[in-house]
Amino acid sequence: xxxxxxxxxxxxxxxxxxxxxxxxxxxxxxxxxxxxxxxxxxxxxxxxxxxxxxxxxxxxxxxxxxxxxxxxxxxxxxxxxxxxxxxxxxxxxxxxxxxxxxxxxxxxxxxxxxxxxxxxxxxxxxxxxxxxxxxxxxxxxxxxxxxxxxxxxxxxxxxxxxxxxxxxxxxxxxxxxxxxxxxxxxxxxxxxxxxxxxxxxxxxxxxxxxxxxxxxxxxxxxxxxxxxxxxxxxxxxxxxxxxxxxxxxxxxxxxxxxxxxxxxxxxxxxxxxxxxxxxxxxxxxxxxxxxxxxxxxxxxxxxxxxxxxxxxxxxxxxxxxxxxxxxxxxxxxxxxxxxxxxxxxxxxxxxxxxxxxxxxxxxxxxxxxxxxxxxxxxxxxxxxxxxxxxxxxxxxx
Amino acid sequence: xxxxxxxxxxxxxxxxxxxxxxxxxxxxxxxxxxxxxxxxxxxxxxxxxxxxxxxxxxxxxxxxxxxxxxxxxxxxxxxxxxxxxxxxxxxxxxxxxxxxxxxxxxxxxxxxxxxxxxxxxxxxxxxxxxxxxxxxxxxxxxxxxxxxxxxxxxxxxxxxxxxxxxxxxxxxxxxxxxxxxxxxxxxxxxxxxxxxxxxxxxxxxxxxxxxxxxxxxxxxxxxxxxxxxxxxxxxxxxxxxxxxxxxxxxxxxxxxxxxxxxxxxxxxxxxxxxxxxxxxxxxxxxxxxxxxxxxxxxxxxxxxxxxxxxxxxxxxxxxxxxxxxxxxxxxxxxxxxxxxxxxxxxxxxxxxxxxxxxxxxxxxxxxxxxxxx
Numbered sequence: 001x002x003x004x005x006x007x008x009x010x011x012x013x014x015x016x017x018x019x020x021x022x023x024x025x026x027x028x029x030x031x032x033x034x035x036x037x038x039x040x041x042x043x044x045x046x047x048x049x050x051x052x053x054x055x056x057x058x059x060x061x062x063x064x065x066x067x068x069x070x071x072x073x074x075x076x077x078x079x080x081x082x083x084x085x086x087x088x089x090x091x092x093x094x095x096x097x098x099x100x101x102x103x104x105x106x107x108x109x110x111x112x113x114x115x116x117x118x119x120x121x122x123x124x125x126x127x128x129x130x131x132x133x134x135x136x137x138x139x140x141x142x143x144x145x146x147x148x149x150x151x152x153x154x155x156x157x158x159x160x161x162x163x164x165x166x167x168x169x170x171x172x173x174x175x176x177x178x179x180x181x182x183x184x185x186x187x188x189x190x191x192x193x194x195x196x197x198x199x200x201x202x203x204x205x206x207x208x209x210x211x212x213x214x215x216x217x218x219x220x221x222x223x224x225x226x227x228x229x230x231x232x233x234x235x236x237x238x239x240x241x242x243x244x245x246x247x248x249x250x251x252x253x254x255x256x257x258x259x260x261x262x263x264x265x266x267x268x269x270x271x272x273x274x275x276x277x278x279x280x281x282x283x284x285x286x287x288x289x290x291x292x293x294x295x296x297x298x299x300x301x302x303x304x305x306x307x308x309x310x311x312x313x314x315x316x317x318x319x320x321x322x323x324x325x326x327x328x329x330x331x332x333x334x335x336x337x338x339x340x341x342x343x344x345x346x347x348x349x350x351x352x353x354x355x356x357x358x359x360x361x362x363x364x365x366x367x368x369x370x371x372x373x374x375x376x377x378x379x380x381x382x383x384x385x386x387x388x389x390x391x392x393x394x395x396x397x
Numbered sequence: 398x399x400x401x402x403x404x405x406x407x408x409x410x411x412x413x414x415x416x417x418x419x420x421x422x423x424x425x426x427x428x429x430x431x432x433x434x435x436x437x438x439x440x441x442x443x444x445x446x447x448x449x450x451x452x453x454x455x456x457x458x459x460x461x462x463x464x465x466x467x468x469x470x471x472x473x474x475x476x477x478x479x480x481x482x483x484x485x486x487x488x489x490x491x492x493x494x495x496x497x498x499x500x501x502x503x504x505x506x507x508x509x510x511x512x513x514x515x516x517x518x519x520x521x522x523x524x525x526x527x528x529x530x531x532x533x534x535x536x537x538x539x540x541x542x543x544x545x546x547x548x549x550x551x552x553x554x555x556x557x558x559x560x561x562x563x564x565x566x567x568x569x570x571x572x573x574x575x576x577x578x579x580x581x582x583x584x585x586x587x588x589x590x591x592x593x594x595x596x597x598x599x600x601x602x603x604x605x606x607x608x609x610x611x612x613x614x615x616x617x618x619x620x621x622x623x624x625x626x627x628x629x630x631x632x633x634x635x636x637x638x639x640x641x642x643x644x645x646x647x648x649x650x651x652x653x654x655x656x657x658x659x660x661x662x663x664x665x666x667x668x669x670x671x672x673x674x675x676x677x678x679x680x681x682x683x684x685x686x687x688x689x690x691x692x693x694x695x696x697x698x699x700x701x702x703x704x705x706x707x708x709x710x711x712x713x714x715x716x717x718x719x720x721x722x723x724x725x726x727x728x729x730x731x732x733x734x735x736x737x738x739x740x741x742x743x744x745x746x747x748x749x750x751x752x753x754x755x756x757x758x759x760x761x762x763x764x765x766x767x768x769x770x
Contacts, residue, residue: 227516229671341516341525344681348532355546356539369549371414 031083056192065169094125095169128171144319145359147176162394178360182379184317199382209314218331226339243298251336257305409612419624421548422599432639432654439589446589451629465608468767473605537692538711558679566638595745
């Protein structure tokens with residue numbers, strides 16, 4: 001296999017800080033953690049942090065692989081930590097390292113990850129996402145089946161749960177596999193917050209926000225377009241009154257407003273400065289205000305769209321947030337065609353997809369479907385334990 | 398030895414899942430309609446019929462689990478030929494497949510009628526039926542594990558809405574509407590109990606087909622009894638609220654007593670109104686899950702009977718789904734559907750109780766037993 005090479009086949013012309021310290025082997029190369037620890041450059045943290053937290057370590061992975069590995073080694077301090085190195089990319093070779101804890105990680109999962117890495121077809125490895133898309137179970141699924149994190153604490157926690165971390169040279173985003181839906185809804189503060197009830201409360205709040213983000217515009221379209229009798233009478237009158245004179249049907253208003261919001265979001269991402277945010281905010285307010293004042297769009301749809309956008313930021317994982325945004329449009333289309341029934345059926349489609357989706361053999365909706373009560377303390381809720389709650393989802397069978 | 402993911406992570410189900418699976422498989426269209434049929438038989442004593450029928454149902458559940466544990470690594474269709482002999486075994490299997498097919502047709506027909514009445518008055522019924530089946534097929538084709546996972550995923554949504562509906566209904570119950578007790582003697586109560594026994598169509602599909610997938614089949618009894626108990630309680634409370642809120646005379650003439658019951662409840666100042674239409678959401682979930690199970694049972698049963706490779710289950714699921722839609726057009730109107738449904742419920746007594754009991758007795762007499770592993 002040409003895509004995985006042991007360390008001895010490295011291009012010798014390329015200087016590497018730790019080359020002489022790595023033992024050579026025929027299969028993926030095992031690295032002694034002690035040898036990496038000695039040579040670690042000082043790397044500043046990224047100015048753009050997508051996982052900002054109030055409590056907990058603020059360190060972040062950087063583009064330097066040795067620095068990243070050292071962060072992990074220092075954090076875990078575990079004699080069972082195994083590091084295995086691969087060289088990937090048929091055009092531009094790049095170091096890829098998998099890390100896991102022996103006796104904690106499921107050997108079946110580790111073996112499967114190695115197999116998929118060995119089948120990697122990527123030419124250049126520009127970022128860890130190139131590895132991600134080559135090893136995940138389904139490329140067609142909107143849901144990410146591998147978690148990415150710039151946070152060493154998250155990577156350490158994942159290893160302790162029996163998962164595998166994949167480091168790619170020059171990429172600050174570390175891949176964690178396998179991944180369930182509930183891993184993506186987790187934040188580090190859930191674990192670091194003192195009171196478990198507050199943690200569980202905020203976790204549940206995030207799930208409610210997720211449901212709102214995925215369904216609110218679709219639900220609004222289905223109720224107002226097909227089944228207004230489901231809306232309480234006074235509210236129905238208010239909605240009808242505010243829409244009096246608006247020229248477009250509700251679904252058109254909804255799609256238009258969601259499109260505007262997506263455009264504003266893109267402006268903020270492309271111009272991540274105070275000026276960019278001001279332009280986006282000004283443009284958004286101006287458009288909505290002008291639309292409402294000349295009766296092109298109704299006030300309720302503006303509220304629905306705003307609430308949806310706010311709710312979507314309750315989803316901590318960026319990839320999952322992107323997936324929910326697309327699903328949002330799916331529910332809107334189904335609701336516009338079939339009303340409340342279309343809304344319900346769009347969620348049945350989602351159910352059909354989610355129950356068949358797996359991440360490296362682990363059902364994606366574990367521990368809810370299949371239901372494993374022992375996993376709930378670390379995923380759906382946070383248990384009251386003085387030890388670290390263990391998610392049994394990845395336990396060796 | 399190299400360990401691969403398939404050997405390390407097996408699709409085995411915790412026995413406790415049986416509780417969820419039974420609730421999701423059995424609750425369906427009957428939420429809206431069941432009360433009417435039972436009240437027509439037993440009047441205001443219908444609640445007694447449920448208690449009496451419920452006790453017998455618990456015994457049936459016990460026998461079904463006993464039968465399943467005799468063949469813990471085979472499903473019902475696999476050991477029917479062993480117990481009954483090959484020709485009879487295949488005949489009974491085909492009987493079940495036809496029974497479930499007709500049941501699914503009626504379920505689909507009721508779904509399309511309710512959809513037309515409640516949601517999409519001008520849309521051809523083919524559209525919602527097709528939309529529903531397109532969601533059902535991928536799950537049914539993937540196998541029972543996926544079916545059960547979908548049940549687990551939807552269980553919280555169904556139960557929260559159902560409990561809410563029951564609490565709302567109970568708050569308006571008038572006990573005087575249950576009097577006089579046993580006005581026509583015990584016979585209508587007994588008849589009602591027998592009718593009730595034919596209702597839980599998904600019972601066999603879950604207990605006798607899920608057991609081979611359980612990690613510890615010997616622990617199946619308690620979860621199965623718990624699941625059936627939840628169903629009995631749910632049906633009992635629905636019955637009690639319908640009679641206690643609407644009265645027997647109204648229930649007899651109502652098309653969907655479940656909806657009318659919640660429709661008569663008002664809480665001024667509460668942010669939600671017209672609770673009856675909110676009941677349609679758990680109903681939709683119930684129809685979806687039951688149809689999924691039935692499509693799996695029929696497609697898998699056909700594959701088993703004709704010894705086809707499992708990879709053809711997806712094709713079988715698509716073909717059966719198409720056939721289900723086609724047959725719904727044979728039924729002339731909704732009155733026929735309701736009448737057929739009554740016949741199916743009565744026929745269900747044989748398929749749900751008589752045949753499994755006889756199978757267990759014959760297996761005991763002939764000393765037939767499956768292997769544990």
